[in-house]
Amino acid sequence: MQTLIKRPQNGLHGRLTVPGDKSISHRGLIFGAISTGTTRLTNFLPAEDCLSTLTALQQLGVKIDRHETTVTVHGVGLHGLTAPTQPLDMGNAGTATRLLAGLLAGQAFDSTLVGDDSLSQRPMQRVQQPLAQMGAKLDLTAGHLPMRIHGRALQSATIKMAVASAQVKSALILAALQAPTASTIIEQLPTRDHTERLLTAFGGQLNTAADGRTITVQPQPHLTGKTVTVPGDMSSAAFFMTAASIVPGSQITLPQVGLNPTRTGLLQVLQRMGGDVTVTPQASVGEPLGTVTVKAATLKPIDLGADDIPAVIDELPLVALLAATATGVSHITGASELRVKETDRIATIVAELKKLGVQITEQPDGFTIDGRPAWQVKTATFDSHGDHRIGMMMAIAGLRLTQPTTLAHAEAINISYPGFFTDLQQLCPTKEALA
Numbered sequence: 101m102q103t104l105i106k107r108p109q110n111g112l113h114g115r116l117t118v119p120g121d122k123s124i125s126h127r128g129l130i131f132g133a134i135s136t137g138t139t140r141l142t143n144f145l146p147a148e149d150c151l152s153t154l155t156a157l158q159q160l161g162v163k164i165d166r167h168e169t170t171v172t173v174h175g176v177g178l179h180g181l182t183a184p185t186q187p188l189d190m191g192n193a194g195t196a197t198r199l200l201a202g203l204l205a206g207q208a209f210d211s212t213l214v215g216d217d218s219l220s221q222r223p224m225q226r227v228q229q230p231l232a233q234m235g236a237k238l239d240l241t242a243g244h245l246p247m248r249i250h251g252r253a254l255q256s257a258t259i260k261m262a263v264a265s266a267q268v269k270s271a272l273i274l275a276a277l278q279a280p281t282a283s284t285i286i287e288q289l290p291t292r293d294h295t296e297r298l299l300t301a302f303g304g305q306l307n308t309a310a311d312g313r314t315i316t317v318q319p320q321p322h323l324t325g326k327t328v329t330v331p332g333d334m335s336s337a338a339f340f341m342t343a344a345s346i347v348p349g350s351q352i353t354l355p356q357v358g359l360n361p362t363r364t365g366l367l368q369v370l371q372r373m374g375g376d377v378t379v380t381p382q383a384s385v386g387e388p389l390g391t392v393t394v395k396a397a398t399l400k401p402i403d404l405g406a407d408d409i410p411a412v413i414d415e416l417p418l419v420a421l422l423a424a425t426a427t428g429v430s431h432i433t434g435a436s437e438l439r440v441k442e443t444d445r446i447a448t449i450v451a452e453l454k455k456l457g458v459q460i461t462e463q464p465d466g467f468t469i470d471g472r473p474a475w476q477v478k479t480a481t482f483d484s485h486g487d488h489r490i491g492m493m494m495a496i497a498g499l500r501l502t503q504p505t506t507l508a509h510a511e512a513i514n515i516s517y518p519g520f521f522t523d524l525q526q527l528c529p530t531k532e533a534l535a
């Protein structure tokens with residue numbers, strides 16, 4: 101699928117409620133499934149990744165009904181899942197794969213996880229090895245999917261994580277729930293804590309030490325179904341925050357965006373770059389929520405290092421685009437995790453931004469960008485490379501160009517944001533953004 105993108109002459113304007121958070125939608129389904137009673141998810145994200153989790157849980161014997169963005173999960177309890185009759189297809193979803201690996205490792209049956217070509221190239225030892233410390237047995241195919249999970253009784257453990265990854269942490273928490281006594285998980289750096297918040301909300305017990313990265317999980321909780329309102333996805337809002345910052349004349353308002361501090365790295369990046377961003381928190385239960393207003397601004401370059409990365413991990417393609425418009429040199433380091441996402445995002449960011457004439461240099465763990473307000477565009481035909489975030493980032497880049505641009509493999513965007521182009525169009529009042 102190819103999509104044509106044109107510059108909105110007067111910038112982006114208006115108010116847009118972005119869809120529900122992907123990370124919380126995955127987890128809401130999983131916690132609903134392992135609770136007893138009914139869980140109702142509102143503002144659920146009906147994107148391909150979350151639907152992979154929904155279908156997998158149905159194959160594990162959980163009754164789930166969905167009407168657009170409202171989902172009802174009829175929980176079966178921590179020990180009530182049943183053996184699937186065929187391999188579970190996780191599609192493109194890394195989060196679903198890692199989290200379900202941790203859950204299924206402690207079940208009384210075997211299961212197999214498979215995925216698409218991209219997911220089948222992503223590293224799975226990162227869950228296999230720490231889960232083995234709890235006695236789990238996961239057989240990989242040369243370090244990748246297909247993954248055969250030999251469900252068995254797990255032991256508790258104290259585990260020092262080797263990568264800063266919320267997916268690995270969450271897999272370990274889900275496994276630790278099934279051990280006989282408490283387990284401790286020590287993160288390298290604090291990462292998104294949606295699993296911890298939802299586990300507590302469903303009635304489980306866990307303690308995070310003052311360092312923010314030592315988590316003690318109490319086992320065998322009795323989890324009870326509940327209603328969860330999924331906040332707007334900061335990682336989706338980030339595309340429009342970036343667009344409004346770099347397209348002259350813009351001013352947009354995004355209400356009900358999730359403001360969990362482990363996810364708001366892009367807000368800080370924009371503020372440090374001189375962006376015009378206002379955040380108004382609103383009353384909420386569970387996850388913090390608020391309204392973000394962004395106006396176009398002249399940006400300064402920025403340096404980000406390893407400690408900054410987890411809170412902005414999925415927004416780094418957008419950081420690259422922002423830096424490309426800022427006069428001066430930006431350095432992004434400590435971001436080698438980008439190499440093992442849906443694509444090698446360091447390579448795909450560099451390849452796509454070079455088409456715009458951006459002076460970007462690939463580094464082993466990031467990139468250096470010598471930004472300019474105006475680019476010497478070489479070609480206006482971009483490619484998502486099958487990666488939703490690269491596709492959306494280049495669609496936003498196209499809004500800044502005077503010539504129309506096309507985006508190849510735009511269908512990849514359905515992985516996390518099926519309504520992306522409709523929502524973008526809503527913020528372009530003169531309706532010329534898309535054709």
Ligand SMILES: O=C(O)C1=C[C@@H](OP(=O)(O)O)[C@@H](O)[C@H](O)C1
Nearest residue numbers: 123195264265266267268413414
């Ligand atoms: O836990 C999650 O929901 C996610 C964690 C991040 O991955 P890692 O934890 O592997 O960095 C992020 O990139 C992904 O989009 C969603």
Ligand SMILES: C=C(OP(=O)(O)O)C(=O)O
Nearest residue numbers: 192193194195414441489
């Ligand atoms: C990396 C991502 O997702 P996942 O790891 O779940 O595939 C993402 O959404 O950018």
